[in-house]
Amino acid sequence: MGLLLCKWWMAMWLTMMHPFYASVTEITHNAAKKELEVSCRIFADDLENALKAQYDTHFDIIRPANRKQVEAYIAAYLSQHLTVNLDGRNIVLRFIGYKIEEDAVWSFLEATDVPAPKQVQVKNDVLYNRHPSQTNMIHVIVGGERKSIKLDNPNATAVLRF
Template structure:
């Protein structure tokens, strides 16, 4: 029991002094609507600090005075750091909006008129420039089949076949 308690305290102590940097990107193809739906979960403080540094501005991402401006920052950032290629063709993602859920920002993007892909390539280097230990989880769902992978900085590319 003492060893277990010691390990628990050590884990808690290390977590407090060495934060965990991770994002989750979920990509789903809706065959009926011919849509690609993308959601990206990033810790709010990490995204806010990255956007503040990149755009040399100040704002509160959870309670912005100008939500449209913050949406513009997020959309521009994601367009630079998240890209999807289906069957060798780049798919332009359109930013829909974002919501705050607990300590994270969920950003939503979509692409319309997208046929069922056989190969999905995802480039994701979100937050790599600020966090050398950043990990980006990728989940892709096509035709009911789900595939997942993990990208550890500096690896930024994943390819999945369906």
């Protein structure tokens, strides 16, 4: 029993010492509104550290003194690290805002006047420069059909056909 407990404790300790790094991005085409709706979930501490390093600044992403400034940092970061191309056309995503949920930041973006695509190309290298083991999950929903792909650093581009 002691050996089993020791092995369990060692596994738990190693897990805490080597956390996983992952984000989840969901891209949904809303046919009724002809909009592309994007949500991106990133661990708050990882995103905060990436923004602080990139913009050489200090803030608390969960309780910001200047929320508008933090939103500007997140919007700029995502515009550099998350891009969407539909049927060969680059789509400009407009940052709507963010919310904190438990230990994560949910960021919301949208594009208007977007017809239903047959091909969606996503480039997502969020946190790749910070974490060599970063994984970014991508879920794309078009016409009610959901397709998913996992991008492991350094692979940053996925193409999904509908």
